[in-house]
Amino acid sequence: MKKLGVIVMLALGMVFTTEAQQRRMKRKPNFTPEQKVELAVKKMTLELDLSARQQKEITPLITAQVKEREAHRKQRMEQRKSGKRPSSQELFAMQSERLDKQIAFKKQMKEILDKDQFQRFEKMTHARKKEMRGKMKERMEKGQKRRMMKRWMNDNDDKR
Numbered sequence: 001m002k003k004l005g006v007i008v009m010l011a012l013g014m015v016f017t018t019e020a021q022q023r024r025m026k027r028k029p030n031f032t033p034e035q036k037v038e039l040a041v042k043k044m045t046l047e048l049d050l051s052a053r054q055q056k057e058i059t060p061l062i063t064a065q066v067k068e069r070e071a072h073r074k075q076r077m078e079q080r081k082s083g084k085r086p087s088s089q090e091l092f093a094m095q096s097e098r099l100d101k102q103i104a105f106k107k108q109m110k111e112i113l114d115k116d117q118f119q120r121f122e123k124m125t126h127a128r129k130k131e132m133r134g135k136m137k138e139r140m141e142k143g144q145k146r147r148m149m150k151r152w153m154n155d156n157d158d159k160r
Helices: 002-027 033-048 052-082 088-112 115-159
Strands: none
Touching: 033 052, 033 115, 052 088, 088 115
């Protein structure tokens, strides 16, 4: 009877997990890099009241960021598939490079935007970072719950 209950719980868990993953996949459209750039520039135009000149100056910056992000994402996926983890030296180099790029981007944005726009841009980026930290925390908590459930299932299997 216990085995039947465990099997039913596992089946239900798998069904709900699969449905949630499918819903998540449906929600996130797969835009081309050009579309991503256009949407980002339009959002910034709305938030910061950009002029046509500013939009033209910002577009290549955003294009470079999107292309780098896509290339980096592909590289991470390949590393994940191969099971290779970066060393601490490589992690340090990647973080240092990322921060250098952020500093350069911020400097360029400061040259393009006026003081009021730059302040709003800073608030916007701070809010986005805060939101991403919250999402990361949620993912970490979900992962911990999954690991706890696996341990519990393994412990129950060992007792039989």
